[in-house]
Amino acid sequence: xxxxxxxxxxxxxxxxxxxxxxxxxxxRATYGKCNNPYGHGHNYTVEITVSGPVDEQTGMVCNLVDxxxxxxxxILERYDHQNLxxxxxxxxxxxxxxxxxxxxxxxxTRGFRHAHLEKVRIEExxxxxxxxxGEE
Amino acid sequence: xxxxxxxxxxxASHFYHNPEFTPExxQRVFGKCNNPNGHGHNYTLEVTVKxxxxxxxxxxxxxxxxxxxxxREVLDAFDHRFLNKEVPxxxxxxxxxxxxxxxxxxxxAPKLNAAQLHRVRVYETPDLFVDFYGENFHAKDFHGGA
Numbered sequence: 001x002x003x004x005x006x007x008x009x010x011x012x013x014x015x016x017x018x019x020x021x022x023x024x025x026x027x028r029a030t031y032g033k034c035n036n037p038y039g040h041g042h043n044y045t046v047e048i049t050v051s052g053p054v055d056e057q058t059g060m061v062c063n064l065v066d067x068x069x070x071x072x073x074x075i076l077e078r079y080d081h082q083n084l085x086x087x088x089x090x091x092x093x094x095x096x097x098x099x100x101x102x103x104x105x106x107x108x109t110r111g112f113r114h115a116h117l118e119k120v121r122i123e124e125x126x127x128x129x130x131x132x133x134g135e136e
Numbered sequence: 137x138x139x140x141x142x143x144x145x146x147x148a149s150h151f152y153h154n155p156e157f158t159p160e161x162x163q164r165v166f167g168k169c170n171n172p173n174g175h176g177h178n179y180t181l182e183v184t185v186k187x188x189x190x191x192x193x194x195x196x197x198x199x200x201x202x203x204x205x206x207x208r209e210v211l212d213a214f215d216h217r218f219l220n221k222e223v224p225x226x227x228x229x230x231x232x233x234x235x236x237x238x239x240x241x242x243x244x245a246p247k248l249n250a251a252q253l254h255r256v257r258v259y260e261t262p263d264l265f266v267d268f269y270g271e272n273f274h275a276k277d278f279h280g281g282a
Contacts, residue, residue, distance in 0.1 A: 005266050006265050007263060008263040054235065057157070059152070059232035
């Protein structure tokens with residue numbers, strides 16, 4: 001029987017939304033105060049949803065110890081208390097929360113072997129959130 | 137088609153243990169959840185039903201009826217109980233959040249008539265929840281329902 005399991009994690013990071021493909025005026029018009037040259041920060045909440053059959057012997061979709069361990073070493077240690085613009089995946093991409101969803105989805109789907117990744121959802125603030133389920 | 141979700145809470149204790157595992161395996165797989173004296177959670181249950189809006193009542197489902205079914209089938213059985221010892225499903229199944237969601241689906245699905253059960257979501261803590269959509273559900277594989 002297939003079930004979906006979701007776990008929430010938090011990290012804090014800074015970013016600046018700025019595209020080299022746009023002029024200074026266009027950047028300002030597109031990103032508003034998010035284009036402030038010194039950047040700003042958020043407390044991000046990441047929801048990882050995995051799915052799979054409920055294992056007969058354990059009653060689990062996957063062991064939370066495995067999921068927590070993976071997210072801690074591959075996601076939280078990478079992003080927590082960092083400036084996102086300085087990371088390799090945002091050397092060319094703007095670190096919007098859309099692109100952050102895609103980056104985290106890629107890390108989990110490539111590296112996590114214990115269950116199927118359904119989606120990554122990120123709350124940038126209490127008022128906005130973003131989801132990525134891979135290419136459909 | 138309109139989706140309607142009703143939320144409720146219950147508190148219960150449980151522990152994780154598979155009698156087919158050795159004590160070492162139980163400890164390795166389930167960690168501190170294997171403590172035989174159990175531990176508790178405040179669970180939040182969200183039940184989502186779907187259906188057409190009745191033109192006369194404007195309802196997908198009579199909320200009172202849904203509340204009564206959730207109360208009778210789930211809360212009366214689970215709230216302030218030791219799941220492993222007092223709920224029939226968990227005499228044989230491990231009361232993980234996954235199996236709770238499946239057991240609740242099994243209890244509710246046959247009791248709803250106007251609307252169709254769409255999703256059962258069980259929060260074990262605010263940071264952990266399980267969704268069950270009835271996918272690959274076989275009642276015969278899940279004994280002990282009410």
